[in-house]
Amino acid sequence: MVNIVLIGKQGSGKGTQAKLLANKFNLKHINTGAFFRKHIADKTPLGIIAEKHIRKGELVPDKYVFQLIEESIEPHIKGLVFDGFPRTYEQAIYIVKRYEIDQIIFLDLPVEIARERITSRVECHLCGKTYSLLTAPPIKDGICDNCGSVVGSRADDKPEAIDKRLSEFVEKTNILIDFFDKDGIVTTINANDVVDNVNEKVSKIVGDLI
Numbered sequence: 001m002v003n004i005v006l007i008g009k010q011g012s013g014k015g016t017q018a019k020l021l022a023n024k025f026n027l028k029h030i031n032t033g034a035f036f037r038k039h040i041a042d043k044t045p046l047g048i049i050a051e052k053h054i055r056k057g058e059l060v061p062d063k064y065v066f067q068l069i070e071e072s073i074e075p076h077i078k079g080l081v082f083d084g085f086p087r088t089y090e091q092a093i094y095i096v097k098r099y100e101i102d103q104i105i106f107l108d109l110p111v112e113i114a115r116e117r118i119t120s121r122v123e124c125h126l127c128g129k130t131y132s133l134l135t136a137p138p139i140k141d142g143i144c145d146n147c148g149s150v151v152g153s154r155a156d157d158k159p160e161a162i163d164k165r166l167s168e169f170v171e172k173t174n175i176l177i178d179f180f181d182k183d184g185i186v187t188t189i190n191a192n193d194v195v196d197n198v199n200e201k202v203s204k205i206v207g208d209l210i
């Protein structure tokens with residue numbers, strides 16, 4: 001059992017890396033942003049509340065995040081990759097009380113590059129596959145290569161929400177690096193690199209733990 005947390009600004013590639021790690025090491029991918037988007041699509045009570053915050057680029061209040069985590073996580077034999085959780089000090093306290101965290105991987109990215117990457121990001125509204133209009137666009141404009149559905153910007157990838165989300169990261173999430181660093185379990189990786197190079201480094205870290 002190995003539990004990994006990926007922390008990084010929006011656009012740092014944590015979703016991509018988490019997915020690759022989950023597939024490679026047979027871990028369960030816990031992506032709170034995607035879980036909220038599913039609730040929003042299904043118009044659940046939690047989705048209706050979350051959408052108001054997500055659209056504005058705000059974090060969803062902790063109590064709803066804990067509700068989401070509790071209903072989404074089942075014990076997984078091999079371990080978990082947390083992607084997008086924790087994002088606040090209270091969430092960090094919550095996670096260490098319930099899970100033994102083996103490694104925090106901090107995907108470090110300058111804020112200007114993060115903004116550039118998010119601005120060019122589009123996502124399939126059905127299967128969630130993400131594309132970069134700059135470096136890896138869909139083969140057919142606006143159509144998902146994977147499932148043929150419509151590809152477009154996420155509601156929170158609009159310019160007003162992007163600045164808010166990046167400042168939320170600096171204000172609330174950055175401090176988690178110091179919080180976990182006390183236990184000596186943080187490794188910082190330069191995320192300003194191509195997916196394969198970042199993946200090689202994160203896979204080595206996780207592979208050494210398994």
Ligand code: AMP
Nearest residue numbers: 032033034054058059060065084085087
């Ligand atoms: P992401 O896909 O990880 O960028 O998440 C999209 C949005 O979902 C974020 O901008 C937040 O509004 C919300 N969200 C996801 N995870 C959390 C979390 N752990 N705490 C609070 N809000 C979250």
